[in-house]
Structure formats: structure tokens, C-alpha cells
Amino acid sequence: MESVLEFQNISKYFPGVKALDQVSFQAHSGEVLAFLGENGAGKSTLLKVLNGDYQPTDGKYLLDGVEKHFQSPHQAIEDGISVIYQERQILLELSVAENIYLGRMPVNRLGFIDSRKANEMAAGIIEDFGLPISPAAKVKDLSIAYQQMVEIMKAYSRENLKVICFDEPTASLSDSEIESLFKIIEKLKSEEKIIIYVSHRMDEIQRITDKVVIFKDGRYVATVETGKVPEAEMIRMMVGRDLGDIYRNLERNKKIGEVLLEVKNLSSDYVKENSFILRKGEVLGFSGLVGAGRTELMRAIIGADSVRGGEIFLEGKKIRNRSPREAMEHGIVLVPEDRKLQGILANLSISHNINISMLDANSSRLGFVSREKEETQALKGIQDFKIKTHSPDKKIVELSGGNQQKCIVARWISTNPKVLILDEPTKGIDVGAKSEFYQMICNFAGQGLGVILISSELPEVLGLSDRIIVMKSLKIAGEINAEEATESRLLSLGMIGEVQE
Numbered sequence: 001m002e003s004v005l006e007f008q009n010i011s012k013y014f015p016g017v018k019a020l021d022q023v024s025f026q027a028h029s030g031e032v033l034a035f036l037g038e039n040g041a042g043k044s045t046l047l048k049v050l051n052g053d054y055q056p057t058d059g060k061y062l063l064d065g066v067e068k069h070f071q072s073p074h075q076a077i078e079d080g081i082s083v084i085y086q087e088r089q090i091l092l093e094l095s096v097a098e099n100i101y102l103g104r105m106p107v108n109r110l111g112f113i114d115s116r117k118a119n120e121m122a123a124g125i126i127e128d129f130g131l132p133i134s135p136a137a138k139v140k141d142l143s144i145a146y147q148q149m150v151e152i153m154k155a156y157s158r159e160n161l162k163v164i165c166f167d168e169p170t171a172s173l174s175d176s177e178i179e180s181l182f183k184i185i186e187k188l189k190s191e192e193k194i195i196i197y198v199s200h201r202m203d204e205i206q207r208i209t210d211k212v213v214i215f216k217d218g219r220y221v222a223t224v225e226t227g228k229v230p231e232a233e234m235i236r237m238m239v240g241r242d243l244g245d246i247y248r249n250l251e252r253n254k255k256i257g258e259v260l261l262e263v264k265n266l267s268s269d270y271v272k273e274n275s276f277i278l279r280k281g282e283v284l285g286f287s288g289l290v291g292a293g294r295t296e297l298m299r300a301i302i303g304a305d306s307v308r309g310g311e312i313f314l315e316g317k318k319i320r321n322r323s324p325r326e327a328m329e330h331g332i333v334l335v336p337e338d339r340k341l342q343g344i345l346a347n348l349s350i351s352h353n354i355n356i357s358m359l360d361a362n363s364s365r366l367g368f369v370s371r372e373k374e375e376t377q378a379l380k381g382i383q384d385f386k387i388k389t390h391s392p393d394k395k396i397v398e399l400s401g402g403n404q405q406k407c408i409v410a411r412w413i414s415t416n417p418k419v420l421i422l423d424e425p426t427k428g429i430d431v432g433a434k435s436e437f438y439q440m441i442c443n444f445a446g447q448g449l450g451v452i453l454i455s456s457e458l459p460e461v462l463g464l465s466d467r468i469i470v471m472k473s474l475k476i477a478g479e480i481n482a483e484e485a486t487e488s489r490l491l492s493l494g495m496i497g498e499v500q501e
């Protein structure tokens with residue numbers, strides 16, 4: 001049966017942000033639609049509106065002519081609409097079959113849950129999908145890719161599935177896992193589902209989608225047929241955002257000095273032969289798609305991943321970082337992307353979090369730091385970074401995301417680095433904390449540090465960097481000076497591998 005999904009003037013406002021602004025378009029069954037747009041264009045928000053995670057501020061959407069109002073993703077799934085997010089939504093402690101039939105496990109005549117029956121039913125779907133997993137396997141024992149497949153099977157197991165959406169599903173998948181996902185998408189397409197596929201990867205879009213829906217700044221721009229419009233043209237349609245005053249108002253004492261760090265042909269198990277320089281007092285942006293290898297290159301520099309070739313020079317002297325500790329001793333520190341996993345010690349106080357570098361914590365070489373010295377350092381951090389708290393003895397988890405992030409930066413700054421590497425430092429923090437952060441970055445550079453800023457937010461790299469390096473497919477694709485940098489130049493380098501106007 002032919003089905004149609006229709007968005008009519010959907011708007012969604014968050015405090016201070018128009019995430020979606022009067023979005024209207026249609027999707028039809030048997031069609032794979034790509035969503036293309038910069039970070040923050042509103043793609044995820046639209047999917048969250050669609051499946052009842054968010055309520056639209058205005059507008060409506062209809063499936064097969066019937067207006068829908070979902071109060072939760074659960075309701076949406078019951079009605080045949082499923083969104084697969086990047087973050088897994090499954091229960092790791094349960095089995096594959098239990099996840100697929102969660103909340104509707106088959107029961108036997110006595111009313112008891114019939115696990116055997118569930119396993120049999122799940123085995124049928126697993127076979128349809130051609131996957132080598134057992135229905136009784138615990139989900140936590142599966143790879144990330146298979147965990148994602150379980151989510152897809154869960155949606156697929158509903159006979160009434162009509163719409164299935166994937167929000168940047170391949171970021172953490174290997175090539176062969178991507179192939180299995182594409183086979184599944186082909187299958188869903190042949191069964192006349194409506195498929196929405198959010199991705200920045202042009203090669204994927206060209207391969208599996210029929211149409212591309214382009215978004216900019218919360219607005220719908222156009223729908224084009226895949227392959228009919230040149231990639232550079234699609235990129236042009238998604239750019240053109242205003243950078244905003246937030247960057248123009250920053251104060252920067254700009255004194256760019258001699259070469260501080262030189263990386264020559266550096267390779268690890270992940271990145272291949274990358275070279276670049278960083279000067280004193282410089283903010284060097286690193287742009288590129290998620291998965292382009294920016295984090296991996298930095299991890300090789302600080303010795304968190306093994307180096308397989310190449311050289312690193314700091315102030316002209318060749319150095320080797322066999323561990324992040326050695327890098328720190330040389331004056332190179334990395335503030336990692338995932339604050340929750342690699343940054344904060346959630347159960348400890350703000351003071352401890354500022355004082356203990358993770359390296360000390362991990363190497364059990366704690367030594368004895370005087371309580372007084374710790375207190376002084378913590379108070380200095382709180383003051384220097386305007387961390388909003390009444391006491392350094394509060395637990396760090398009680399702070400907002402932005403203030404937690406400041407504590408982590410304070411910790412690394414207390415080691416007196418020469419090179420400060422920030423990996424997506426403003427991810428998940430609010431607008432006010434962001435602008436304070438930007439000023440901090442300017443101040444660090446003003447004090448003569450070399451700052452490397454990895455960011456997937458184009459306005460952020462454009463607004464802060466003196467020079468921008470773009471990575472694509474684990475290699476540096478090119479470099480652009482701030483004066484010549486535009487969103488479309490950065491995007492075309494990162495997405496196509498060459499600068500196109």
C-alpha cells in the first residue's frame with residue numbers, strides 16, 4: 001500500500017533558538033530520503049518532533065492523510081513510525097529477542113512469558129536480515145553495529161511499520177557494518193517503507209538515497225533528486241548562515257609567533273601520514289565530518305594511540321610522546337570530547353576534579369599534594385574560569401555542563417601547557433557558557449599558547465580560528481586561512497575532498 005508522510009509548516013522553538021521554522025515537505029513509500037544540512041540545521045529536531053520526543057511549537061504532520069500527535073516515541077512506534085538515533089535506545093542487559101519484543105513478549109497459556117517463542121520469532125527476523133547473531137545473546141555482548149541492527153529489527157518486527165528514520169547511523173560503523181545496514185535499507189525500500197536517512201557523507205547519500213532534502217538554519221530549502229544536482233550545488237544550498245555577534249564581540253590580543261609544534265607524516269593505526277604546523281599564539285581550527293580522523297590524529301600526537309610513523313617537533317626539538325603523561329610533561333594536553341566518559345570524575349568534588357589530572361588518577365602515582373595547595377589551585381580555577389559555584393567542595397556533577405567543562409579545562413591549564421588541544425569543547429553546553437568559552441580560547445592564545453580547536457560547528461571554527469585544517473577520510477584534505485575561509489569552502493573540502501565554490 002502506498003503511504004505518504006507530510007510535514008505542514010512545522011516549527012519548533014527552544015529558548016533563544018528557532019530549531020525549525022515552517023518546515024513543509026512530503027515523503028513517499030518506497031523512497032529513501034536523505035536529510036542534508038549543517039550541524040544545527042534542525043534535522044534531528046524534525047525527527048524528534050516526528051516521533052513524539054518533542055512537541056512542535058506550531059504546524060502538523062500527517063501519515064496517510066491522518067494528523068498525528070505522539071506524546072512519546074513509544075506511541076510513534078505503535079503507530080508505525082520509528083527513529084533510530086545515534087545513541088542506542090536498547091537495554092543492554094536484555095537479550096536480542098527481549099529487546100525486539102520489549103513490552104509485548106509472547107505469553108503461554110498460563111500467562112507466563114514465553115521466552116522460547118520469543119526467541120523463535122526473533123530468529124525469523126534475524127534470518128530475514130541475514131545477521132549472524134543469536135536471539136538469546138545479551139545485547140551488551142554485541143558490537144555497536146549489531147546493537148543498532150537490534151533496534152532496527154525491533155522497529156521492523158511491528159507489522160505496521162511505515163516510516164523508519166536513521167539519524168547519522170554510520171558514524172561509528174565499520175565499512176562492512178555499513179554494507180549490512182545498506183542491505184537492510186534496500187530491503188526496507190523494497191517493502192515500500194518510507195525511509196529517512198540523515199547523513200553528511202556524500203558517497204552514502206549518492207549510493208542509497210533517491211532524493212535529498214536540504215535544510216538550512218531550521219528551514220526547509222529544497223528537495224532534489226539524488227544524482228541530478230552536483231554535490232557542490234547541494235553544499236551551496238545548505239550554507240549561508242550568519243555567524244552572529246557572539247564572535248564579533250570577542251576580545252583577542254593577536255600575536256602569532258614562531259612555530260611551536262610541527263607534526264610530520266604522522267601515522268597511527270587510524271590516521272595516515274598527516275603533517276601540519278601550529279604557531280605560538282595561534283588558534284588552529286580542525287574541521288571535517290565526524291569520523292574524519294581529527295580526534296585520532298590528536299590522540300596519536302599525545303601518545304594515547306601508538307604512533308606508526310612520522311615525527312613531532314616541539315619548539316624545534318624532536319619529541320616522542322609514548323603516553324599522554326609524557327605529552328603533558330612536554331606541554332601538550334588534550335581536553336577530550338566526551339566529558340562524561342573521559343573527563344569528569346563524577347563522584348569527586350570540583351576541587352579534586354581540578355587538581356587530579358586523569359593521568360595521576362590512572363597511574364596510581366598520586367603522591368601527596370597538600371590540602372592547602374589543592375584548595376588554592378581550585379579557588380584559582382574557579383575564579384579564572386568563572387566557574388559558577390559556592391564551594392570547591394561541591395560534587396562536580398552538581399554543576400551545569402558548561403561549568404563542568406570549565407573545570408576540566410582548568411585542570412589541564414594547571415599543568416602549564418604550551419599546546420592546548422580542545423576536542424569539540426562546546427558540545428552540549430548552553431549559549432551563554434559557549435561565549436564565555438570562546439573568550440577563554442582567545443585568552444589562551446593571547447597568552448601565547450598554541451590552541452588546536454576541533455569543532456564540527458562551522459561558525460565556531462570560522463569565528464575563532466586563524467587558520468583551518470580540514471580532514472577527510474583520515475587525512476588532511478587541505479588548509480585555509482581565516483580570511484579566505486567560508487562555510488562552503490570548508491564543507492566542500494570536508495565532504496568532497498576539494499575546494500569548490
Ligand SMILES: Nc1ncnc2c1ncn2[C@@H]1O[C@H](COP(=O)(O)OP(=O)(O)O)[C@@H](O)[C@H]1O
Pocket residue numbers: 014015017018019037038039040041042043044045046
Ligand atoms: N533540546 C534542545 N534545547 C535547546 N536547543 C536545542 C535542543 N535541541 C536542539 N537544539 C538546537 O536546535 C538547533 C537544531 O539542532 P539539531 O536539530 O540537533 O540540528 P542537526 O541535527 O541538523 O545538527 C540547534 O541550534 C540546536 O542547538
Ligand SMILES: [Mg+2]
Pocket residue numbers: 043044045167
Ligand atoms: Mg543531528
